[in-house]
Amino acid sequence: MHTLLLPADKSDTAAIAAKILKEGGLVAIPTETVYGLGADGLNNDAVAKIFLAKGRPQDNPLILHVAETAEIERFCHHIPENAYRLAEEFWPGPLTMVLPARDIVPKRTTAGLSTVAVRCPASDITRQIIRLAGVPIAAPSANLSGKPSTTTAQHVLHDHDGKIPAIVDGGPCSVGVESTIVDLTEERPRLLRPGGVTPEQLIAVLGDLVVDKAVTAQIDKDAVVKAPGMKDRHYAPDCQVVIIAGSRDSAARYIHRHYTPKDRVLCFEEELPLYAGCSPLSYGSEADPMSLSAGLFSALRILDDPGIGTVFARCPVGGGVAYAVQNRLKKAAAFHIVDAEAEQ
Ligand code: AMP
Ligand code: MG
Numbered sequence: 001m002h003t004l005l006l007p008a009d010k011s012d013t014a015a016i017a018a019k020i021l022k023e024g025g026l027v028a029i030p031t032e033t034v035y036g037l038g039a040d041g042l043n044n045d046a047v048a049k050i051f052l053a054k055g056r057p058q059d060n061p062l063i064l065h066v067a068e069t070a071e072i073e074r075f076c077h078h079i080p081e082n083a084y085r086l087a088e089e090f091w092p093g094p095l096t097m098v099l100p101a102r103d104i105v106p107k108r109t110t111a112g113l114s115t116v117a118v119r120c121p122a123s124d125i126t127r128q129i130i131r132l133a134g135v136p137i138a139a140p141s142a143n144l145s146g147k148p149s150t151t152t153a154q155h156v157l158h159d160h161d162g163k164i165p166a167i168v169d170g171g172p173c174s175v176g177v178e179s180t181i182v183d184l185t186e187e188r189p190r191l192l193r194p195g196g197v198t199p200e201q202l203i204a205v206l207g208d209l210v211v212d213k214a215v216t217a218q219i220d221k222d223a224v225v226k227a228p229g230m231k232d233r234h235y236a237p238d239c240q241v242v243i244i245a246g247s248r249d250s251a252a253r254y255i256h257r258h259y260t261p262k263d264r265v266l267c268f269e270e271e272l273p274l275y276a277g278c279s280p281l282s283y284g285s286e287a288d289p290m291s292l293s294a295g296l297f298s299a300l301r302i303l304d305d306p307g308i309g310t311v312f313a314r315c316p317v318g319g320g321v322a323y324a325v326q327n328r329l330k331k332a333a334a335f336h337i338v339d340a341e342a343e344q
Pocket of ligand 2: 141
């Protein structure tokens, strides 16, 4: 199969992509979070192709992407007032809500759950494709399962060239980490995954937020979790990642003491001079957490090389978008964190 690379700004791109989707094919779509691997979310057989292309476990549900808030009423029931408040504030944008699913949503999309995750993405071209296709797009991140997420069309091409009909190229993703997921099916809203919409922003609207344990800790493989995808070793390159916590100087001392020529250093732009001679890779500026979220997965994909020994990674601290970066990096490191201060 030849994979079409469709530029977002070409006039016939939306029509071509919508036609493929309506015929049950897969199209990779740009969003502000990461590139998604999309199918008609109401077509069971089309959705099955996503799982096959990604090698995704069947128990890992997909997000249903809509073009307008009103559409969720077709796919969800018992929608609480909080859902409308969040949509008003953050849609279109990097926020996914988990709500009770109507029967129209196929079991493959929800992985058999009674709930469905819905999001209205900010990308104009993607919303245009949804409108033209007349169906919601079910899409997980477009990476092969277990690998770092795709934040450029080239990343998608790398993972799926010749295996999917088309990729819509909307340029690099501005947020760069997957959407914030909030579960609204219980009495208290629950954060299942941090992302571009921050916990602080959610609390400002909801007045309350429980942080699920899968956000902050490694979850046992057999554990029952609210967001199935969160327990897998996720977002990870094909080498060992260790987060080196602590001040700039103590981390540099620790890394220089343990570094071997097979290793790499993943650090902030501000720290590059400290690691001259250790082939450091910067993923953004510590002073600008959005640059870190936008750069993280590209960097992890560069480091996805079995020839690399250990990646010593520096992780931002604090809330806001940095909280989402911490979560993805900790998952890539399987929560392997060394406190450089304690090792002096
Ligand atoms: P991805 O876009 O690849 O990160 O995959 C979507 C993720 O959304 C899944 O891995 C789950 O963590 C989450 N998700 C999707 N649907 C649900 C749902 N009904 N309940 C809880 N989490 C969900
Ligand atoms: Mg994913």
